[in-house]
Amino acid sequence: MSTALLTGLSGQDGSFLAELLLEKGYDVAAVVHGEPDGPLGCAEHLRDRVRLLAGDLLDPASLASAVQSTRPHELYHLAAPSFVPASWERPAHSIGAIAGATATLLEAVRDGSPHTRLFYAASGAMFGDTDECPQREQTPFRPSTPYAVAKLAAHQLVGAVRVHDGLYACSGIVYNHESERRPPQFVTRRITRGVAEIALGMRSELTVGDLSAVRDWSFAGDIVLGAWMMLQQDEPQDFILAGGVGRTVAELARAAFACVNLEADRHLRVDPALVRAPEGTPSIGDPSRARTLLGWEPHVGFQELVARMVQADLEALQVRHN
Numbered sequence: 001m002s003t004a005l006l007t008g009l010s011g012q013d014g015s016f017l018a019e020l021l022l023e024k025g026y027d028v029a030a031v032v033h034g035e036p037d038g039p040l041g042c043a044e045h046l047r048d049r050v051r052l053l054a055g056d057l058l059d060p061a062s063l064a065s066a067v068q069s070t071r072p073h074e075l076y077h078l079a080a081p082s083f084v085p086a087s088w089e090r091p092a093h094s095i096g097a098i099a100g101a102t103a104t105l106l107e108a109v110r111d112g113s114p115h116t117r118l119f120y121a122a123s124g125a126m127f128g129d130t131d132e133c134p135q136r137e138q139t140p141f142r143p144s145t146p147y148a149v150a151k152l153a154a155h156q157l158v159g160a161v162r163v164h165d166g167l168y169a170c171s172g173i174v175y176n177h178e179s180e181r182r183p184p185q186f187v188t189r190r191i192t193r194g195v196a197e198i199a200l201g202m203r204s205e206l207t208v209g210d211l212s213a214v215r216d217w218s219f220a221g222d223i224v225l226g227a228w229m230m231l232q233q234d235e236p237q238d239f240i241l242a243g244g245v246g247r248t249v250a251e252l253a254r255a256a257f258a259c260v261n262l263e264a265d266r267h268l269r270v271d272p273a274l275v276r277a278p279e280g281t282p283s284i285g286d287p288s289r290a291r292t293l294l295g296w297e298p299h300v301g302f303q304e305l306v307a308r309m310v311q312a313d314l315e316a317l318q319v320r321h322n
Contacts, residue, residue, distance in 0.1 A: 073117065081094055191252060
């Protein structure tokens with residue numbers, strides 16, 4: 001039985017990945033923040049099926065101990081502060097929790113478990129306002145937030161250690177990916193939850209920011225499948241994992257309202273205070289290499305993704321108010 005060690009189990013990606021690995025017969029262990037008997041977020045339903053190890057991204061000893069005690073065949077490093085605006089408030093924390101934690105895990109693998117194959121969840125945000133759209137693996141990076149800077153530092157460290165120490169370590173450059181397990185502060189969930197509330201008569205309008213902002217949205221379950229496929233190859237390589245299609249916030253909102261047979265224009269209100277500065281190059285990834293070399297294909301399309309998010313919010317709200 002192969003052993004996999006995860007960070008980020010309690011988030012949407014970690015919970016979907018743990019489900020996938022368990023289905024494939026892995027022994028799954030996970031580093032969790034705080035005590036193992038604490039809340040597991042999206043992965044609460046997996047508590048009795050996953051070995052839980054106490055750890056913290058800012059505690060190198062705890063991360064190294066997790067690697068040493070499990071000596072996993074595969075290590076999936078997904079955990080990181082993921083709400084980009086917050087990285088401006090605590091840039092030092094972002095650098096430490098993202099780049100520092102990745103460095104610690106690479107060092108622990110190199111020194112104590114060199115057979116381990118490591119996947120690092122990088123980000124399309126690393127490209128920033130680059131000149132190329134869609135972005136490819138060779139597109140120049142121009143990170144523009146502390147979050148993106150930290151992600152890029154970790155990504156480049158993975159590549160450097162792979163060459164210098166011969167580790168099987170690779171980065172999945174992932175773009176926006178969503179699900180019904182996405183935290184409520186993200187725009188996708190704010191929209192689907194707001195649409196569900198309007199459909200149930202709990203409110204009459206939904207306030208948003210810039211409707212013209214473009215994102216490349218995929219289903220989180222498809223992204224983690226790509227991560228697993230990356231670690232099954234003969235040689236480690238970095239890949240972009242993305243849908244390859246850019247859509248505006250307005251398109252997402254219209255798709256969500258259509259799920260409940262409502263017209264978006266009758267219920268949407270733009271709050272100028274929520275509108276950020278105009279964005280540069282659209283953040284759209286080119287997944288051609290992953291499709292060609294890995295055989296990876298997203299299974300959940302955009303409309304289906306939005307529909308399952310709206311439906312989950314409807315069901316959750318109905319349960320809460322019954």
